[in-house]
Amino acid sequence: MATAASSGGVSDHQYVSVKLESPRLAALDLAPHLFGSHPAAGSWDPTKALPMERAAAAIWELSCVLPSRHETLDFKLLLKPKADSSECIVEEGPNRPLGCGSNQVEMTDAVFKLTEKDSLECKVWVETEMLSPFDLAASWKAHQENLQPSRVRGTYDVVMNTETEARDENDFASGLELDLEKYVVPTTPNMGSGVVYAANLTENPRSLLDTGISPNNLIKGDAPLNHYANTKKDVDGRHTPSQEEQKAVFVDRGVGSPRFARPTNETVSTSNIKQDSEAKLGMPAAEGAVAAAAVADQMYGPKEDRKLVIVLVGLPARGKTFTAAKLTRYLRWLGHETKHFNVGKYRRLKHGTNQTADFFRGDNKEGVEARNEVAALAMEDMLSWMEEGGQVGICDATNSTRSRRNMLMKMAEGKCKIIFVETICNDQDVLERNIRLKVQQSPDYAEQTDFEAGVRDFKERLAYYEKVYEPVDEGSYIKMIDMVSGNGGQLQINNISGYLPGRIVFFLVNCHLTPRPILLTRHGESLDNVRGRIGGDSSLRSLISLSYSLVV
Numbered sequence: 001m002a003t004a005a006s007s008g009g010v011s012d013h014q015y016v017s018v019k020l021e022s023p024r025l026a027a028l029d030l031a032p033h034l035f036g037s038h039p040a041a042g043s044w045d046p047t048k049a050l051p052m053e054r055a056a057a058a059i060w061e062l063s064c065v066l067p068s069r070h071e072t073l074d075f076k077l078l079l080k081p082k083a084d085s086s087e088c089i090v091e092e093g094p095n096r097p098l099g100c101g102s103n104q105v106e107m108t109d110a111v112f113k114l115t116e117k118d119s120l121e122c123k124v125w126v127e128t129e130m131l132s133p134f135d136l137a138a139s140w141k142a143h144q145e146n147l148q149p150s151r152v153r154g155t156y157d158v159v160m161n162t163e164t165e166a167r168d169e170n171d172f173a174s175g176l177e178l179d180l181e182k183y184v185v186p187t188t189p190n191m192g193s194g195v196v197y198a199a200n201l202t203e204n205p206r207s208l209l210d211t212g213i214s215p216n217n218l219i220k221g222d223a224p225l226n227h228y229a230n231t232k233k234d235v236d237g238r239h240t241p242s243q244e245e246q247k248a249v250f251v252d253r254g255v256g257s258p259r260f261a262r263p264t265n266e267t268v269s270t271s272n273i274k275q276d277s278e279a280k281l282g283m284p285a286a287e288g289a290v291a292a293a294a295v296a297d298q299m300y301g302p303k304e305d306r307k308l309v310i311v312l313v314g315l316p317a318r319g320k321t322f323t324a325a326k327l328t329r330y331l332r333w334l335g336h337e338t339k340h341f342n343v344g345k346y347r348r349l350k351h352g353t354n355q356t357a358d359f360f361r362g363d364n365k366e367g368v369e370a371r372n373e374v375a376a377l378a379m380e381d382m383l384s385w386m387e388e389g390g391q392v393g394i395c396d397a398t399n400s401t402r403s404r405r406n407m408l409m410k411m412a413e414g415k416c417k418i419i420f421v422e423t424i425c426n427d428q429d430v431l432e433r434n435i436r437l438k439v440q441q442s443p444d445y446a447e448q449t450d451f452e453a454g455v456r457d458f459k460e461r462l463a464y465y466e467k468v469y470e471p472v473d474e475g476s477y478i479k480m481i482d483m484v485s486g487n488g489g490q491l492q493i494n495n496i497s498g499y500l501p502g503r504i505v506f507f508l509v510n511c512h513l514t515p516r517p518i519l520l521t522r523h524g525e526s527l528d529n530v531r532g533r534i535g536g537d538s539s540l541r542s543l544i545s546l547s548y549s550l551v552v
């Protein structure tokens with residue numbers, strides 16, 4: 001007999017797992033066994049064959065650990081009638097050799113002749129893996145500690161079936177549906193009146209505060225949301241969640257591959273891009289991988305990826321601040337130093353909160369200059385912060401004309417890369433709702449006691465913006481078109497490449513406006529869990545329980 005060399009260290013051991021799958025076998029009253037050349041496997045004596053353990057309704061398994069330099073072990077599978085084990089059915093074909101020293105998984109068929117005319121075909125997986133003494137020790141410890149099915153603390157265990165381990169699949173699925181049907185999704189937490197207007201949570205205008213201008217205006221702006229809460233019903237008489245309420249239940253979704261990038265001009269439907277990116281590139285296995293990628297990006301990424309300005313573009317009430325706030329949170333979570341500069345906050349501090357629509361007229365020279373001035377101040381603050389080590393700055397304003405965007409591009413020249421993110425929304429119902437929300441919440445209307453007059457003024461402001469609005473057609477950009485409704489939206493991208501821009505595209509395409517529960521399911525205790533092994537694709541230890549947690 002040949003002796004194979006170990007690929008691992010001298011004292012490595014070999015873990016062997018043999019799995020057999022056959023839905024028909026369960027009904028046959030036959031028990032699968034393994035026997036082979038080694039004395040531990042019965043030395044080809046069927047009466048000493050090793051029984052396989054039932055791991056699931058149609059799966060049987062047997063695993064063991066062999067010493068590192070064992071002789072090649074030949075084995076075969078056989079079926080023994082449960083009642084009378086003297087009559088065995090040995091699988092057809094040659095012996096199965098089990099070499100030593102490699103990590104591999106092999107899938108083959110096993111054929112058992114039940115009668116002259118009836119054969120039973122089973123699938124057989126043989127998995128071998130070299131284990132270090134540490135693996136073995138950990139595995140043994142876990143085995144000792146976890147002989148009883150473990151319970152996940154702090155989450156709800158849903159008991160599927162307490163009496164038996166063998167169930168058929170349909171039974172299992174119907175049990176799960178029932179439990180989920182009964183599950184009550186928690187309601188959105190009531191944020192109360194202490195919630196702050198999203199734009200006010202952005203960076204404080206340090207260039208203005210340093211000049212001695214009192215920040216009192218800001219404090220005024222930090223008034224609780226919904227100035228009309230006592231006098232007005234919510235839009236359409238329904239409760240419309242505020243941005244902050246929505247944020248409370250948003251969970252950032254996972255992130256995509258660092259390689260995701262579309263360098264050319266493209267238009268993609270949201271459904272396509274989701275499928276494309278998820279199917280081809282997959283999701284990272286763990287948060288740790290994301291963090292590592294972010295660190296690597298900061299250390300080794302190309303220069304333009306390290307300093308990035310995202311310039312929001314869009315008519316008023318198109319979700320720019322909303323998008324900027326979410327992006328900020330996401331990029332920070334990835335590990336990138338990110339700050340959100342809202343030009344409205346600068347404008348309110350410099351020019352007060354009571355500007356009427358007139359101030360925003362495209363032909364109001366002073367108004368345009370005043371707005372350009374505060375936009376430049378915000379940009380300067382952002383660039384200074386970047387020189388101090390900041391990585392991603394978000395410039396949140398309408399930036400609705402080409403000349404404004406040119407000004408910003410000139411300021412950033414040679415210092416950082418600029419990407420425009422334009423939010424476009426043509427859905428009149430959404431716009432009407434957004435406008436009313438803005439009037440309810442914006443510090444611009446905090447002193448306006450007549451809600452409808454506030455709405456009229458904001459609509460007038462919007463009309464002025466529409467007259468001069470020039471959609472982005474220059475530089476690197478991402479256009480989010482009607483993404484708010486959740487279906488049929490489009491994401492257009494132009495000249496976007498690199499790790500971080502790729503992440504941003506991926507995030508924006510997966511952004512959602514409506515709060516939704518996210519159900520995380522946890523599999524029941526697997527055989528690998530019991531052995532203390534991470535990863536793998538082993539069978540469940542039993543189908544007794546399944547735990548799931550709700551994350552909001």
Ligand SMILES: Nc1ncnc2c1ncn2[C@@H]1O[C@H](COP(=O)(O)OP(=O)(O)OP(=O)(O)O)[C@@H](O)[C@H]1O
Binds near residue numbers: 243318398434480
């Ligand atoms: N992509 C989107 N399209 C349309 N509406 C959106 C989008 N994203 C968020 N919204 C909604 O738009 C509303 C207004 O958002 P936000 O204050 O961010 O607008 P804005 O464009 O920054 O407005 P302004 O320029 O007047 O400050 C939010 O309540 C949010 O629900």
Ligand SMILES: O=P(O)(O)OC[C@H]1O[C@](O)(CO)[C@@H](O)[C@@H]1O
Binds near residue numbers: 345399
């Ligand atoms: O100066 P821009 O580009 O119009 O953008 C800033 C303005 O956008 C707005 O958000 C439009 O409503 C104002 O709050 C702010 O003053």
